[in-house]
């Protein structure tokens with residue numbers, strides 16, 4: 131199914147913390163009070179993704195999924211650890227990495243008044259693509275994703291979230307990344323749009339030699355799309371296996387077949403218990 | 410060579426994108442143009458009214474032209490500065506900043522694109538204002554060396570490009586208030602550069618500051634060419650400080666920007682939700 135030999139992404143011992151200011155304070159008054167509290171978003175995370183694999187990351191809100199994706203996408207600098215994308219270190223060879231990747235985030239992030247065509251053409255030019263060619267490709271991809279021709283020339287702000295998300299996926303796909311970072315690409319989509327996006331991801335995996343890192347809150351989606359899944363909780367990986375392997379780990383089927391949702395509940399429940407104890 | 414073509418294409422992405430944005434926000438452009446024309450006119454009328462204010466005979470035509478050069482040069486430089494310094498704030502507002510920063514382009518390429526747009530846009534914008542203002546006043550330009558004036562303006566914009574790049578980093582460092590801070594920078598330059606008065610009227614301690622502002626040299630050069638018809642060859646004393654300032658300011662701007670970008674990526678200031 132996938133080429134086991136080549137490593138697409140190697141994340142080793144990555145840690146990232148943020149210092150959060152609690153409200154506004156004069157800089158010289160900030161010292162030694164609790165005004166600034168570090169939040170460990172990613173805590174010593176390591177894993178590798180092989181070429182052609184779809185690698186899923188699950189985890190509760192605030193567990194660090196987007197932070198990890200941003201570290202890989204060169205948008206955040208890790209405090210510790212290394213990230214290597216197809217042999218290129220994210221920190222030392224930023225430009226080489228940028229050429230190989232693209233990303234889809236939860237929010238579509240477009241120039242609202244510009245049309246999908248204008249937005250995507252801007253994206254294509256940034257990646258050094260030739261305009262005439264790009265226009266044809268943009269039309270083809272948007273058509274493949276089910277966007278009507280007249281919508282291609284309408285401002286983004288007049289579109290539904292689902293349509294915007296499809297344009298976002300087109301933007302990422304247009305530059306032919308060999309590592310595609312999908313951060314909750316289907317969140318907030320109706321069941322049909324969700325299916326369409328998932329089918330496109332499958333097509334990318336099977337026909338376009340793309341390696342995909344996917345975060346999602348949809349357990350079924352993870353189960354059906356991902357070759358392997360890591361579960362992140364409070365910035366740490368608490369489990370990493372194939373969906374079947376994870377289910378076997380929990381292996382406690384009281385009446386029904388174990389689902390990834392059971393695994394998720396089992397492995398990320400600590401916080402809940404702790405809060406209950408404290409109360 | 411292939412690399413160069415890629416970079417030029419990438420620069421052009423910003424020019425095209427910005428002109429598309431101008432087209433889509435045309436209502437706002439119109440409001441801004443009306444505001445600029447009104448404010449230019451009201452300043453220029455001070456020149457026309459000077460005789461009535463003081464009761465002393467003055468060369469109104471000279472004064473009008475003097476003030477007009479001030480407002481127009483300032484407008485031009487301010488628009489160049491604004492367009493560059495607001496590039497980050499703008500992308501933050503549109504929420505596209507992560508995608509622009511993730512693209513495989515150098516900051517130099519990005520700044521080039523923004524700069525080309527800023528200068529073309531500013532030239533068109535100020536030309537329109539000048540056209541309208543010319544309907545209100547009788548401007549005597551027989552003496553003027555317009556070629557020299559244009560050269561002064563272009564050389565002068567170089568250093569404002571550098572300043573704009575430095576200022577553009579503020580919204581990266583201070584997501585909430587950074588954009589407003591660039592207004593403070595502008596206000597200080599407006600005060601010290603002798604836009605509406607010769608810098609000799611400023612307090613003694615401020616005058617050395619005036620010499621640090623590139624706008625001072627642009628204004629002096631422009632007044633020499635337009636009011637007194639100074640030949641282009643005689644503009645060197647105004648030109649060389651501007652060239653030096655520009656050659657220094659642009660790399661410093663890029664360097665400061667790099668530091669700001671690293672800081673933003675370290676502390677998570679580029680963007681936080683999602």
Ligand SMILES: Nc1ncnc2c1ncn2[C@@H]1O[C@H](COP(=O)(O)OP(=O)(O)OP(=O)(O)O)[C@@H](O)[C@H]1O
Pocket residue numbers: 148149150169170171189190191192193194195196197198676677678680681682683
């Ligand atoms: N730029 C930032 N500045 C400060 N804190 C941040 C920043 N980005 C993330 N955090 C914090 O880091 C932690 C992890 O956030 P992250 O967005 O990575 O979680 P997530 O797993 O993507 O959550 P969700 O499922 O809600 O998208 C949270 O506590 C968050 O508040």
Ligand SMILES: [Mg+2]
Pocket residue numbers: 195196197313683
């Ligand atoms: Mg997230």
